[in-house]
Amino acid sequence: MLHRYGTDPAYNHWRGTVPGQHGAIQVRISQRNPTPLFGVGLIDAIPDEAIEAIARKKLPSSTGIKGRVSRLKDGRIGRFGWKAQTATLKEFVMSAASGEMGLELPEQHQAGDPRFPGRGANGLDMDANECFALVTFVKELPAPGAINPADDHEAVQIKAGADIFKTIGCGHCHTPNLGGAEGIYSDLLLHDMSPVLEDVGSYNVFVENQPNAGNEAGDPSSVGAAGFREWRTPPLWGLRDSGPYLHDGRASSIEQAITLHAGQGATSARRYADLSPRRKRQLKAFLKSLAAPTRQR
Ligand code: HEC
Incomplete structure (x- = not known):
C-alpha cells in the first residue's frame, strides 16, 4: 500500500521509483478512493442467500446487465471493498489496520524489511481486545438515511x-434494499464496467500474467475474484457526503460519476444523458437526498 504522502522527506522520490520493472517483477500501481464506512454493520449482516438470490434474478437481455457473486478462494462471498474482495467486516477492518496503517496485529503480521532479514515488528500495535473494540465500533456506525425535504416542492x-x-435502470444494480439493509442501493455484485473503468485488477499481491487473473470479465458464470474490468456496485447511501466518486476518485461530482458508467452501466448512462434538464435535476435531487447520518452516538 503506497500512500500519497509520507513523513520521510525522501518518500516522494522513493514512491516515484516503485512502478516499473524490478528484476523479474513488473510493478504496476493503481489508485483507490477509500470506501465510506456508513452502515457497514448492516452490510455484514446481509445473509449470503440474499446476495445469491439477487445474482440469480434474470433481467431482460435488452438491459445488458448481469451481475455475479464475488467468490473468494475459500468459497465465501466477498462483499466489502471496491472489488468485493473481502468477506467480513472484521477482515475488512483488520486488513485496513494492517495494510493501510502498517499495524502489527495478532492475526496479521507485517512483512519484514528485505534489507534487514530477521528484523521485524517490536511487538503488537493492537492486542486482540483492542482489535475487537475497533471492529465493534465500526460495526456500530449508524446507517445513512434519506434527509427530510425542506418543503413540499x-x-x-x-x-x-x-x-x-428506477425507470432508467439505475436500480437494476443499485437495488434499494438487500437482505435487511434498507436503502443500501446496491446488489453487492460484480459488474463488467468495460475498459473505461478498467485497472490492474484484484488485490492479490502477485497477479498471474493474465488479463483477468483467471476470470472472463463480464462472464456471469465465471467464478472467483473480480477481473480488471469488474467492480462491485457501490452502495449509494450517504452519497451526498461521500465524494469524490468511483474506485479511484476520478469523478468529483455525482453527475460525472453517472456519465462515466460504461459496459453494463452504459445503457442507463445513455438514458440519463437523454433526460431533459428538469428530469436530470429531479434525479440529482433524489441522489442528494441520500445523506450521511447526522446523529452522533
Ligand atoms: C451495471 C450496473 C450499474 C448500473 C445500471 C448503474 N450503476 Fe452506478 N455504479 C455501478 C458500479 C459497478 C459502480 C462503481 C464503478 C467504479 O468505481 O469504477 C457505480 C458507481 C456509481 C456511483 C459512484 C458511487 C461512489 O460511491 O463512488 C454513482 C453516483 C452511481 N453509480 C449512480 C448511478 C446512477 C444514477 C445510475 C443510473 C443512471 C447507475 N449508477 C447505474 C454499477 C451500476
Missing part, C-alpha cells in the same frame, strides 16, 4: 427523481 422533486432512477 423539494419532496415532489425527490419523489420524481426516485421514479426516474
Whole structure:
C-alpha cells in the first residue's frame, strides 16, 4: 500500500521509483478512493442467500446487465471493498489496520524489511481486545438515511427523481434494499464496467500474467475474484457526503460519476444523458437526498 504522502522527506522520490520493472517483477500501481464506512454493520449482516438470490434474478437481455457473486478462494462471498474482495467486516477492518496503517496485529503480521532479514515488528500495535473494540465500533456506525425535504416542492422533486432512477435502470444494480439493509442501493455484485473503468485488477499481491487473473470479465458464470474490468456496485447511501466518486476518485461530482458508467452501466448512462434538464435535476435531487447520518452516538 503506497500512500500519497509520507513523513520521510525522501518518500516522494522513493514512491516515484516503485512502478516499473524490478528484476523479474513488473510493478504496476493503481489508485483507490477509500470506501465510506456508513452502515457497514448492516452490510455484514446481509445473509449470503440474499446476495445469491439477487445474482440469480434474470433481467431482460435488452438491459445488458448481469451481475455475479464475488467468490473468494475459500468459497465465501466477498462483499466489502471496491472489488468485493473481502468477506467480513472484521477482515475488512483488520486488513485496513494492517495494510493501510502498517499495524502489527495478532492475526496479521507485517512483512519484514528485505534489507534487514530477521528484523521485524517490536511487538503488537493492537492486542486482540483492542482489535475487537475497533471492529465493534465500526460495526456500530449508524446507517445513512434519506434527509427530510425542506418543503413540499423539494419532496415532489425527490419523489420524481426516485421514479426516474428506477425507470432508467439505475436500480437494476443499485437495488434499494438487500437482505435487511434498507436503502443500501446496491446488489453487492460484480459488474463488467468495460475498459473505461478498467485497472490492474484484484488485490492479490502477485497477479498471474493474465488479463483477468483467471476470470472472463463480464462472464456471469465465471467464478472467483473480480477481473480488471469488474467492480462491485457501490452502495449509494450517504452519497451526498461521500465524494469524490468511483474506485479511484476520478469523478468529483455525482453527475460525472453517472456519465462515466460504461459496459453494463452504459445503457442507463445513455438514458440519463437523454433526460431533459428538469428530469436530470429531479434525479440529482433524489441522489442528494441520500445523506450521511447526522446523529452522533
Ligand atoms: C451495471 C450496473 C450499474 C448500473 C445500471 C448503474 N450503476 Fe452506478 N455504479 C455501478 C458500479 C459497478 C459502480 C462503481 C464503478 C467504479 O468505481 O469504477 C457505480 C458507481 C456509481 C456511483 C459512484 C458511487 C461512489 O460511491 O463512488 C454513482 C453516483 C452511481 N453509480 C449512480 C448511478 C446512477 C444514477 C445510475 C443510473 C443512471 C447507475 N449508477 C447505474 C454499477 C451500476
